[in-house]
Amino acid sequence: MADTSLTPARAMEQRIDTALTEEDVRRIVRSEIASATSRDPGARTATIIASKGTLDWAYPPLILATTAAASGMTTSVFFTFYGLSIIHRDFERLLKVSPLGNPAMPMPVTMPNLVLGLPGMGPMATHMMKAKFRDKHVTTIRELLETSRDLGVRLIACQMTMDVFGYKPEDFIEGVEFAGAAAFLAEARKAHLTLFV
């Protein structure tokens, strides 16, 4: 019986009958997935919104962006509202940790919110967090920003919130682009992966 309809699946079956080992099949599947993924630009695009301006919340968007870019994805991060502090030239001074209203923050002793709101508590929490990060060899925000740039991550500042806060383009680190919601959405609609942080 002549088989004129040799589908990829049937071809695979025939090859399995002859010589393919399980390892061969795994390799074929892996390369097929990789090549299908590489044909789908949406699977290779990541867009992330960074909306928070504290030291702890500066990490998730930058860690995810650098990892996405290192995984071969075209990656952009849109910094809006307080997130603008992350790409401000003065980010090291601006990014702090607040223990206030954050019951999950590990403290040496349990303290009520009323105490956490006292002067000096914020700087203490920031100092503690920085010491902990140093102790655990956590990458600095500066390093993550440099890595982002290095890997071609697009860093985009929200023009509208810049205007609200009175920021000028020169207030931001080198390489930052400026755009609005429509520009972000134009990119995000192509991406399978869109995160709001």
Next chain:
Amino acid sequence: MAETEIQEATTVDARGLVCPMPIVRTAKAMKGLALGDVLKVIATDRGSVADIPAWAGSTGNELLEWHEEDGAFVFLLRKGAGIG
């Protein structure tokens, strides 16, 4: 796995680095390799045990094997024809 000696083309020493840097260093090193080359990655970040295989899967590179050695995790990755 057969006890054949795999010869790595290059090694990434990511000991002492935490997420995301072991992946960033691995991706950078892989970029410079040719199809079929083997990259050795040494990391102490416990997250690497999940992250390196996941990264390999999503970039079309192949994790040949991994093991723990002297308190570090050693991974052997073969460069694939994928996107990474």
